[in-house]
Amino acid sequence: MHFDLIDLKLFLRVLESGNITAGAAQSHLSLASASARIRGLESSLGIPLLDRGRRGVTPTSAGKALAQHARLILQQVERMQVDLTDYAQGFKGQIRLLCNTSALSEYLPELLAEFLVSHPNIDINLEEHPSLRILHAVRHGTADIGIISDAVDASDLQTQPFRPDPxxxxxxxxxxxxxxxxxxxxxxxxxxxxxxxxxxxxxxxxxxxxxxxxxxxxxxxxxxxxxxxxxxxxxxxxxxxxxxxxxxxxxxxxxxxxxxxxxxxxDRELLLCAPDFNALPSYAQALVKALSLPTALLDTSTSSPDN
Structure with missing residues (x-):
């Protein structure tokens, strides 16, 4: 079996976008190069990874399994980079945080500014999306952390209170x-x-x-x-x-x-979500801790008769 990290990142981007052309563009590869890499993965494994149709591609059962392993491998590589930060000059941790409109405009600016000042080696890729789209991204590993409304079903993810948001x-x-x-x-x-x-x-x-x-x-x-x-x-x-x-x-x-x-x-509450908070890289766990609802506010929220 022969593949590299570029192949794994490309494969995940193809799955996220639903077509090879967009995945290639996101990976800064030509369409021909990206297609060759995907075919190389399939040839190496001896099984098809994608079902190709006129409207794009979808993963086969083997493709879904590869995607799960690819995410774990890339997360582990990122953790390794964090652990070696003192030795790898210029490395900066990247966190992809997706949130809804309220979180973006009302709560995050000051919280993120304070966090970034105290963590100079971390960058945050912040994007606004509806809660359902955030859930999809977090479930499929294309976002590290999400902030969603409790109106959507996140029972398959771990959640923590972020802020009340009536x-x-x-x-x-x-x-x-x-x-x-x-x-x-x-x-x-x-x-x-x-x-x-x-x-x-x-x-x-x-x-x-x-x-x-x-x-x-x-x-x-x-x-x-x-x-x-x-x-x-x-x-x-x-x-x-x-x-x-x-x-x-x-x-x-x-x-x-x-x-x-x-x-x-x-009468909603905003929640932090991730597949497993403990499995996040240490710097992403630090962000979760910084964003979590303070204990005093959490006690007030949970004791309120309105909730």
């Missing part, structure tokens, strides 16, 4: 719904909204909730941040839905009405 509807002070103290999401769907960018994890999440209710959100305009949503709501452009944490830090929060949503999916 969602709140906000309305202009003169809006017809402003006299309510709280309301259900469906009560707001007859009115126009200020939304986030169409590709943001939060926008996708709210669209899904509306579809589950058999409705569609009426998006009048989209903003690029929660601050932008709140400023437009203050100006009367429509309703918005933002994390309570965003409202807490917004200086003009008295200029709109905050209406807690009574839907169970809106």
């Amino acid at each position: 969602l709140t509807l906000i309305a202009p002070l003169d809006h017809p719904l402003a006299h309510h103290d709280n309301l259900r999401f469906t009560q707001s769907l007859d009115y126009e909204f200020v939304g986030l960018g169409i590709a943001s994890a939060m926008a996708i999440y709210l669209e899904e909730q509306a579809l589950h209710a058999g409705r569609r959100l009426k998006i009048r305009v989209r903003a690029e941040s929660y601050d932008g949503v709140m400023r437009m709501v203050v100006g009367g452009a429509g309703l918005g839905i933002v994390p309570q944490a965003a409202i807490n830090r917004f200086q003009d929060s008295t200029r709109f009405k905050s209406l807690p949503l009574s839907d169970p999916w809106a």
Whole structure:
């Protein structure tokens, strides 16, 4: 059996992207070179690793087994590099962290800045995705750590509390719904909204909730941040839905009405997730420790009657 780390990385990237062309591009290889490497793996093993179709490739049973071993091998190599950091000049640990919109905008900037200052040999590849896509990436080893909403099923992964993240509807002070103290999401769907960018994890999440209710959100305009949503709501452009944490830090929060949503999916918690926290490289375990919910907040969260 003959293969190298480039072959293993290429194979995993092909599986992640679903086609050899994209996997080759991500590996900085020509399509011909990447195809030859995949064929070489199959020839060396004597079995097909990919089922090739018009819409791309999918792993055979042997391909799935190889992918599992490849991830373990690459993780072990990365651990070896970390252990030899003192001897390998210039090596820097890389952590791929995927998170949803709330985590990215409300919680991570200060936490990650503090961590990076105290860990100068670590870089973090941070990306925003919906929780379901994060789960897929973590399960398949294409992300080290994820931050997801507890609304998705992560029972096959290990999880730890990150932060409570209840969602709140906000309305202009003169809006017809402003006299309510709280309301259900469906009560707001007859009115126009200020939304986030169409590709943001939060926008996708709210669209899904509306579809589950058999409705569609009426998006009048989209903003690029929660601050932008709140400023437009203050100006009367429509309703918005933002994390309570965003409202807490917004200086003009008295200029709109905050209406807690009574839907169970809106009273959510964000979770850290990984296949096995103890199997992460030591520097990734250090990041998990830095991001985990502080004990004082954890005690408050678990003792709250609302949870």
